[in-house]
Amino acid sequence: MEKKIKKVDLIFGKVDYLDILDKSFQRTRDEIILDVIDSGLRGRGGAGFPTGLKWKFAKNEEADQKYVICNADEGEPGTFKDREILTEAPEKVLAGMALCGYCIGATEGYIYLRMEYNFLLPQLNQQIDAFNKQMKERNFEFTIYIRSGSGAYVCGEETALMESMEGRRGEPRNKPPFPTSQGYLGKPTSVNNVETLVFALMIAKEGPTKFKEMGTFDSRGSKVFSVSGDTPTPGIYELELGMTLEQFVEEFGDGDTKAVQVGGASGFCVARKDFKDTLIGFEGIPTGGSMMIFNSSRSMYNILHDYLEFMEEESCGQCTPCRVGCQQLLKGIEAVKKGIKQPPYLEDLQKLSDTMRIASKCGLGQSVPNPFNSIINNFREEIIY
Amino acid sequence: MSKYKVNLKINNISVSVDEGTSILDAARTLNFTIPTLCHHEDLCVAGNCRVCVVEQKGNRLLPAACATPVSEGMEIMTNSLKVRQARKHVVELLLSEHNADCTKCFKNGSCELQDMSNDYRIGDHVFLDLVKDREKIKDISSPSIEKDDSKCIRCQRCVRTCTDLQAVSALAVTHKGNHMKVSTFLDKPMNDVVCTNCGQCINRCPTAALTERNYIDEVFDAIYDPKKFVVVQTAPATRVAIGEEFGMEPGSRVTGKMVAALRRLGVDKVLDTDFTADLTIMEEGTELLTRLKEALVEGKEVALPMLTSCSPGWIKFQEHLYPEFLDNLSTCKSPQQMFGPLAKTYYAEKVNKNPAEMIVVSIMPCTAKKFEAERPEMRGSGYKDVDYVLTTRELGMMIHQAGIDFEKLEDERYDSILGESTGAAVIFGATGGVMEAALRTAYEIVTGREVPFTNLNIKPVRGMEGVKEASVKIKDVKPEWSFLEGVELNVAIAHGLANAKIVMDKIKDGSANYHFIEVMACPSGCIGGGGQPIPTSMEIRKRRAAGIYEEDEALVIRKSHENPEVQEIYQSFLHEPLGHRSHDLLHTHYAPRKRH
Structure with a gap:
């Protein structure tokens, strides 16, 4: 059953966002949340938590103050779609935040912008000022502010992000409590990815059905992909979910694709032999958008080495499995390459990575085994020789 | 407030614990110990070492037992194969x-x-x-x-x-x-x-x-140097803690054994910081009454509330963080630093020793005292007043090294002079102790009567609450103290510098109206000092405090001004509190320090 990949235009198309908000404010919070739940929308940052449920949890909390945070700390290597969304459709992001604020009962929203995107600040600030004014004119109490990161990858993790916003070191917190009950400044907080907020707005506009009709059972709708690497057509594409890697590579590959890294440095490496059977989505391999295509000229050792160097440096360093584990994996493959350790040492390291997956404090350490194991399993000989 | 109970299973054993209990504590109720490293009961939960991970049925991750609260129906394994592998990996890492x-x-x-x-x-x-x-x-x-x-x-x-x-x-x-x-x-x-x-x-x-920083070798060198006359002083809090270095229970009162052990180590004289603690009360009590008099009678601008100055950690904290309140600090040196110059002047003369050949060693529950002894102001005798400061732990180590069976030692008494002390001095070791000792003496000086508390035990200033407040109404005073008639003396006690900060901020914003404040840098006071045996916990510190108060009650003299050696030194040497010699030897000054 060959199916052509469907390109979609929910994210970047212009809409009358004020009209969507005005109509939404006529509906009850529960109705909108139910629609978002019904649509099957899951977080587009990579972790894929059902967005409607998150909003429902935050809504159900009793608190004198709640917050909406738009996670724009887009730090995953190979992901650059949020930058594009914030450049091309910022008003939709702001409206998505206001919609979330309406649903959960928050009067303040924050955009946490990664430091490297500070060049967006002048225009974003203008748009935020205008938007805040528009909300005021509607007597809807919701003000958006912007907070700038300091360049740490781990601050994309929502609790580290909030620590950073509160002026502390960006270190992930213990969970529970989850942000929807105790988040920013200890108050119920919904942290959503840039893209997620826009999809939520579009679901409010068009109802859940249109979104739900796209994609697969676990991966509804469409998704913005950042395509890079050995491809003649790098760039940003909004595609319907549910495609296989084979379809993807057919569309974007250069004819010599050896492997695709799905989900960035914390994602999985899929080798050519598995393209056909690998679905991009929560049933198969999920991604926050990063799709890196490698052709046969690439050394998988160098690729893994790069990822591990990245993780070794970007671990916040607080928990043992991640801080020391990343160093051991990196130094470990170097030792095997140089012959200081025998090849079976790779199995010791894989066991270690299993521990990192289940014993690390946050998603960073827990996902280092993804590239490690998938590259070692698929390209063991390239690591050793 | 009654808490909800949560039912769970740990290693297939059912248990019911209060809502909010961590998996770690729930396991303890079943006598399962889960190893920990970053966890410490005095501190907030970190959950970062990951040694305490456990397996939870239905969870693909291993939660950290210290950081995860129990939930209804939870099934936990503390020693499954997965847990063992992860824990071993963490330790290896x-x-x-x-x-x-x-x-x-x-x-x-x-x-x-x-x-x-x-x-x-x-x-x-x-x-x-x-x-x-x-x-x-x-x-x-x-x-x-x-x-x-x-x-x-x-x-x-x-x-x-x-x-x-x-x-x-x-x-x-x-x-x-x-x-x-x-x-x-x-x-x-x-x-x-x-x-x-x-x-x-x-x-x-x-x-x-x-x-x-340990000075064990330096002290042994001095002990075995025939030219040196080694005089040791022991702080109040050491005598209820050093037993722990030999496996004894926290709070064991081992004053006599400690004295005996020091003699067996070969020091020349074993004297007591408690003596200068009593002296501190005389000096500091007089200083407080003088300040009150200057404020109430002479209408002078006097720095009140007066803050105690026994704790060198607290002094440095003030110098860094509240330099504008340095005048509020009592000018009294700490008991350790009162002892040093007296040993090298008064005592040296009495025992006919050359102070240049005298080595004063302190046994302290404290690491800040090491710094204090190095301060350039601390040379009132013309020599370095205190040569070496050892922690309780270092003394324990020396006793081990010397092969002395501490627990079996017969009790011995301190040498005289500078060895006599009172119950008021011993309680310096626990939070509130300086305040209680000061009140016992000051109240009696002013009214001629004992403090109006059963058996001299001023309970409101005792205990482990972070900041304690108390008021004493002064009535029927002696004629010379008539300006204090009817005055309500407001005091506060803080231990641990976070609590000290609370009190200082209150003073700063004007919301507190205290006359006298005792501050100890360490949680629970000196018994919880940075030089005390490890480990530490609230339970351990409470037991040491109990030991301190038992020691107080066991002593015949329990008021500093009744210490016969103190009376003697004022008669023959110092002449009066805050007098000329006191000023030279027993008082000091402070200097602001930068925050960075």
Whole structure:
């Protein structure tokens, strides 16, 4: 059953966002949340938590103050779609935040912008000022502010992000409590990815059905992909979910694709032999958008080495499995390459990575085994020789 | 408030515990010990070492037992194969970045990481050696605290201690990833930062990354130098704690054994800081009454409330953080530093020794006292007043090294003079003790009567509450103190520098109306000092405090002004509190220090 990949235009198309908000404010919070739940929308940052449920949890909390945070700390290597969304459709992001604020009962929203995107600040600030004014004119109490990161990858993790916003070191917190009950400044907080907020707005506009009709059972709708690497057509594409890697590579590959890294440095490496059977989505391999295509000229050792160097440096360093584990994996493959350790040492390291997956404090350490194991399993000989 | 009960299973055994209990504590109720490293009951939960991970049915992750509250129906395994593998990996990883020179290490035998490595029989290192700073010379810039980054396992207990318990934040986490470490502001040496030398970080460091600067060899050198006359003073809080170094229960009163052990070590005279604690009460009590008189009668601008000055960690804290309140500090030196100059003047003359050949050694529950002894002001005798300061732990180590069976020692008494003391001096060791001792004396001086509390026990100033407040109404005073008639004396007591900060901020914003405040830098006072036996916990400190109050009640004389040696020294040497000689020998001044 060959199916052509469907390109979609929910994210970047212009809409009358004020009209969507005005109509939404006529509906009850529960109705909108139910629609978002019904649509099957899951977080587009990579972790894929059902967005409607998150909003429902935050809504159900009793608190004198709640917050909406738009996670724009887009730090995953190979992901650059949020930058594009914030450049091309910022008003939709702001409206998505206001919609979330309406649903959960928050009067303040924050955009946490990664430091490297500070060049967006002048225009974003203008748009935020205008938007805040528009909300005021509607007597809807919701003000958006912007907070700038300091360049740490781990601050994309929502609790580290909030620590950073509160002026502390960006270190992930213990969970529970989850942000929807105790988040920013200890108050119920919904942290959503840039893209997620826009999809939520579009679901409010068009109802859940249109979104739900796209994609697969676990991966509804469409998704913005950042395509890079050995491809003649790098760039940003909004595609319907549910495609296989084979379809993807057919569309974007250069004819010599050896492997695709799905989900960035914390994602999985899929080798050519598995393209056909690998679905991009929560049933198969999920991604926050990063799709890196490698052709046969690439050394998988160098690729893994790069990822591990990245993780070794970007671990916040607080928990043992991640801080020391990343160093051991990196130094470990170097030792095997140089012959200081025998090849079976790779199995010791894989066991270690299993521990990192289940014993690390946050998603960073827990996902280092993804590239490690998938590259070692698929390209063991390239690591050793 | 009754709490909800939560039912769960741990290792297939059902248990019901209060809502909010951690898995770690729930397991303890079933007598399952889950190993921990970053966890410390005095500190907030960190959940970062991951040694305490457990398996939870239905959870693909292993939650940290210390940081995860129980939930209804939870099924926990504390020693499953998955848990064992993960825990072993975590210990191996910690060892791979730890400079494990155990046999040469100061903490050999008392290191939590070593214990864990022992429990899991970690043999050959599976993983690569990652120790970065093995060759780097450790930071020995501070006379109190040594910091060895190559031993650090990044559990952040010290950081939480310094920030949460002590509100100092001299230590902080810097950098990230493989470069993450515990450091100071701009990585400056420890003697050049806001560190108060309180040593609370040492008490909680699981390894030897933070230890006291030890002077054991210097003291033995002095003992075996025939030309030197070694005089030892022992602080109040040491006598209820040093037993722990020999496996005795916390709070065991071993004053007599400690004296005997010191004699067997070969020191020339065993004297008591308690004597100068009594003297402190005379000086500081008089200073308080003088300030009150100047304020109430002469209408002078006097710095009130007066703040105690016995705790050198607290003094440095003030100098760094509240320099505008230095005039409020009592000018009295700490008992240790009153002892030094008296030993090298008054005492030297009495025993006919040359002070130049006298070595004064203090046994202190404290690491800040090491710094204090080095302060340039502390040379009132013309010599360095106190030559070496040893912690309770160092004395314990010396006794071990000398092969003395501490527990079996017969009690011996302090030498005279400078060896006599009262119950009022002993209670200096616990939070509220200086206040209680001061009130016992001041109230009696002013009214001619004993304090109106049963058996002299001023209960409102005792206990472990962080900030204690009390008021004493002064009535029917002697004629010469008529200006105090009807005055309500408001006092406060704070222990732990975070609590001191609360009190200071109240004074700063004008919301407090105190006359006299006792502050001890360490939680629970000197019994919880940075030089006391490790481990420490609220329970341990409470038992040491109980020992202190038992010691007080067991003494015949319990008021400082009734100490016959104190009376004698005023008669023959000092003449009067705050007199000329006192000023020269027993009082000092303070200087502001920068925050950075």
